[in-house]
């Protein structure tokens with residue numbers, strides 16, 4: 325059988341990889357994508373962590389659990405009576421699996437539409453050959469002029485405590501707990517801990533989150549983190565900061581976590597199941613990187629320059645397997661930029677304006693610098709803030725928690741950071757990101773007509789607040 329030859333081969337079919345493959349094919353390259361993820365029937369399931377055990381299934385469960393909480397606690401405010409509200413966890417998980425499958429199938433369709441050859445199986449280097457590379461794609465041998473590595477990341481385990489996905493859960497197990505646990509322990513109050521902790525709390529679990537850092541959400545604007553801590557506490561999410569995790573024991577009865585609290589006291593958390601969400605590690609397992617001398621950095625990520633070039637000619641790496649925030653949209657942006665660079669174009673990613681969102685209720689969204697970062701840099705800035713309490717649409721929605729905060733340069737008024745905690749913050753942050761991409765000033769946003777009544781009027785009012793001239797507060 326003759327060896328198949330490609331211009332571009334992408335290893336990994338997550339958001340970094342599948343988007344890079346589509347863009348490369350659009351640019352006229354003969355392109356292949358290799359992905360090894362299997363669905364429950366052993367078939368292909370492209371989309372990576374994001375589609376299978378990350379962004380998409382977590383948002384499906386967040387939506388279901390939010391509906392449940394609304395029906396239980398808030399429908400009555402609207403005059404709707406429901407009687408007792410029940411939750412069929414198996415059905416909720418089935419719906420989530422359906423949403424995941426729609427996305428897997430969508431990517432397979434996009435590969436066909438864009439004429440990307442898809443290989444289901446492991447991709448690995450065999451050797452450098454004739455200025456290109458010989459690769460394994462499952463059982464097949466193929467060659468590539470350019471290789472884009474997008475092999476993603478895996479959940480970090482606590483030392484000596486492997487994930488069994490029954491009692492000790494990574495994001496994978498945490499998204500398929502078969503029945504609401506009575507008591508759920510979570511180690512790490514980062515994004516996964518808060519999102520998945522919220523899901524199971526809304527469904528009735530008592531959730532206790534143990535966090536090593538002394539302050540809550542240190543990478544979020546301090547004012548937002550303070551507001552979030554207050555609101556999550558009110559919702560019943562118990563978060564203990566400054567802990568040191570000791571021995572963790574599992575038995576038929578559940579999990580016991582021994583830890584030292586912030587004051588040095590010995591404590592014990594007994595729970596039915598434990599989610600360990602203490603960050604993720606880049607994944608290069610199975611790539612056979614040694615065969616070609618691909619260089620990794622000290623943390624096991626693939627070493628790349630600002631353009632995602634590795635130490636090898638014509639080998640690129642994008643997404644969670646390289647430095648930078650582990651976010652799907654960052655992986656996608658890098659994938660597009662690399663395909664464009666291979667085509668001789670000027671692919672560009674602006675790392676200073678990558679938005680990030682925590683999908684709790686209320687949502688937390690940010691782009692640009694936090695107030696504490698600006699203070700540390702000694703940069704002069706003006707701040708404007710507007711509460712959703714004073715926004716007509718938020719009142720109509722019955723969701724008035726949180727605020728929009730805009731930070732602008734003290735002299736030029738250029739927007740340096742936007743921080744939102746409140747309803748639909750994930751959607752509102754797009755306007756702020758666009759404004760920053762166009763180097764807008766806070767006055768620019770203040771002068772733009774925003775539809776009434778809409779949550780986005782709060783962004784306009786926060787911009788007016790920078791100049792101390794809010795109209796509705």
Ligand code: FAD
Pocket residue numbers: 335336337338339340341358359360361370371372373374375377378379380382445446447448474475476477495516607609610611642643644645649650651652653654655
């Ligand atoms: P991945 O999505 O990890 O994809 C890598 C793919 O490569 C996988 O399919 C893997 O099987 C495959 N692979 C690996 N090695 C090989 C090999 N040798 N051969 C063939 N295939 C291989 N980010 C957001 O922006 N928004 C969110 O809301 C969000 N929610 C998240 C929720 C959870 C619970 C988790 C865990 C993560 C979430 N993330 C979110 C992060 C997001 O999932 C990642 O940043 C994103 O998936 C990274 O994309 P990637 O393409 O780099 O890697």
Ligand code: NAI
Pocket residue numbers: 511512513514515516517519534535536537567569600601602603604649650651680681682683
């Ligand atoms: P994270 O980095 O967000 O949070 C990990 C938390 O665990 C930190 O607060 C850290 O201080 C704490 N921690 C670390 N070691 C600890 C220990 N031994 N004991 C107690 N606490 C400890 O990581 P997380 O939540 O696992 O998520 C992984 C990645 O996935 C994130 O980097 C994020 O980018 C991505 N993600 C993004 C989402 C989104 O965009 N909405 C949703 C979920 C995940």
